[in-house]
Amino acid sequence: MTLIKSISGIRGTIGGKSGEGLTPLDIVKFTAAYAVFISTHLNDKEKKIVVGRDARLSGNMVHQIVLGTLTAMGFDVVDIGMATTPTTELAVVGENAAGGIILTASHNPKQWNALKLLNDKGEFLNAEEGDQILSIAESEDFNFSPVEQLGKIRFKQYLQEHIHSVLSLDLVDVRAIREADLRVAVDAVNSVGGVAVPELLYALGVKEVFKLHCSPHGNFSHNPEPLPQNLTELSTLMKSSKADVGFAVDPDVDRLAIYCENGEPFGEEYTLVAVSDYILQHTPGNTVSNLSSSRALRDVTLSRGGKYYSAAVGEVNVVAKMKEVNAVIGGEGNGGVIYPASHYGRDALVGIGLFLTHLAKSGKKVSQLRASYPNYFMAKQKIELTPEINPDAILAKMKEKFANQQVTDIDGVKIDFEDKWVHLRKSNTEPIIRIYSEAKSIEEAEEIGQQIIDMIREMV
Template sequence: MTKKRHLRRREAIIQHIDSSIFKAYDIRGTYPEQINEDVVYRIARAYAQKLKPSVTVVGRDMRVSGPSLLETIRRGVMDEGSDVIDIDMTTTSMYYYAVNAFNAAAGIVVTASHNPEQYNGLKLTGTGAAPSVDFVNNDELHKIADEGHFMQSTRVGKLENASEPIDSYMKAVRDTSGIKDFGGLKLVIDAGNGMEGIVLPKLLQNADCDVTPLFWEPDGRFPNHEANPLKEETLAGLKQKLSEIGANLGVAYDGDGDRVGFVDEKGQHIPGDIVTAILAKRMLQDKPGALIIYDVRSSWAVREEIENAGGRPLMWKCRHDLIKKKMHETGAYFAGELSCHYYFANFHVTDNGDLVLLNMIQIMLSEGKTLSELAKPIMRYFHSPEINF
């Protein structure tokens, strides 16, 4: 094979790709030192080369480097022959939905989740929005991208600029949750200047509840605080506002909207595993006797609560790719992690913070209890917090 048959010759590549940016199930690094336009172009091409998708959904979060990275990702995927549907700004949960809604064989979203502003990254998925590591391991993906030996494709893919699929996503989320009533609850919701700021106004439009928004303007510089609901210090403003107005519930999303944390009416942060137990009981009302997965870091009370509600508990390894794979293998109906990721089999086996919020509201209303009253009997053992940020 001659060098002329390569679209990109080795000598034209300006840097090796740092292998440390390839994490267990996604790609993250500092911009532009580790993640830049050349790097993501090669990763996008390498991924399209392995999966050979006919259609790839792409999008981005609100980070400053997002638009230029997304443009080169589109070009990389199209140069490999795949058509591209660009949904532009999106939460990760809405991106998962779009991959399924458009029946795409692959997806790439530009996001570094809750990481500080100097970071950016990629979350890659295959059919059904399953994690990329189900299709190609990161060592192999790194090798192909780093070598950069890409042959000229027989065709260049076409680009479709789809409007953000937010309206159909809203309907799907609300229909899946079954919510009809918000009960006039008083809510304080902190989006942390992350992507939930584009979702929440429509998710809660015309809802019979009183919402106080905190930092709903998407801003990848995170001017107010890190968008990470696991860190107590990021919840300070939420707790203060909750106390000031006497709200029923405090809610905090991470940067890309797939994780959500809760603060009760007394200002206490409710750990993710306790939320898993609360949600599991509602899921078991929908599907009695279902298998429910919880991660190994969870309180013993989670297993006990699932059993008491008639469910079949399964403790499994933490990490979203491992949990999703186990859900597919076992037919589990719901799963939750201490890290505030919650997974729904009835929503494409994906994690979705919006579904969690709507379900929590319904639980509080149907039980006629505050979040502290729901959580207190479950918090009966010593609890170790999530420390792997």
């Protein structure tokens, strides 16, 4: 059993003993701590919290405990039921709420769940705020409300508001999409995207949608991370259906993977690259991605006359940098598109609306669009953390070893060589060191990554 407390929220496996997994006692403790924190940061807001969840098997159990705990702390709750992460973020603003909780473990397998915590802007809490909540949880200094002051629960669906917001974006052209007469395949891994993505596609004027794993029962049909090795069925469906484009999302629909008409993956790194290219054509400006994202975004940004900036891994870090440099588009190379004209959160539905407009207006096939971008190859490897591995010491030694190269240490250690890079960092969501590397060929990317792994093993 595992319980991880980080900038990404409170994440753990379901079951086991308190403090060792995400048990009911842990859910109550961290929800109550969040309520205490929000109570001291109301900013003239009512004591109201929005709660949404993905479709995973433990979702209803966790959901009921969170609702009960929040009302016990004297908060009213707007329960939006099964909803995507970006839908919940938008609902916080739409309801003028003091915060929000999203119940999802994102790309983690079905035995996991998590509490992702939002501020009154519908954005993730920063590290300092997260630390405050962890401290409150540790102290268990909760003051539950008497019966006369218990909160109330109101249910409201928010998907249509989310879809309307996508259709209302200036750079989403529903007419162009409709006239392109596109055929679209979707793999939604049996979570909330199985409802949200087809509904959006029909609203955008897509005539034919081929659905794969779109029943939101939460018993994931494959590993829910939208990577090529997990999306072989979508690749096959692309060929058999003769679809023009394929979309895959993770369980909470903040990551978007795209498939070409020939069944080949567009590349998760290139979701943000393609959408950014389209945005920059119409809205010149700056872009931001995290340190583990492809150089292709930098190249495209420079070619469009903008400036590219990097940020530490984590949505909250990317958002902070985007605000700092007034970026017109940004996100993460895992398929996470953050478009400030909509909201400051990764949003696969926004990504779909913008990408389909870009595709329709380009007159190209998806594979041709992909071929128009700089070609980089990324290798993603990891080392499982064991008691004898001190990750901080490992990173310090790596920084010292490569001091003659361009090294960035705002989040782990990134070593930039002239024609490639490698990034080592402790994961926020799993007990591992992630090792991402990129080069002009997959062989080179894998080679530099393996060299780093071999060095680490020699250090242990």
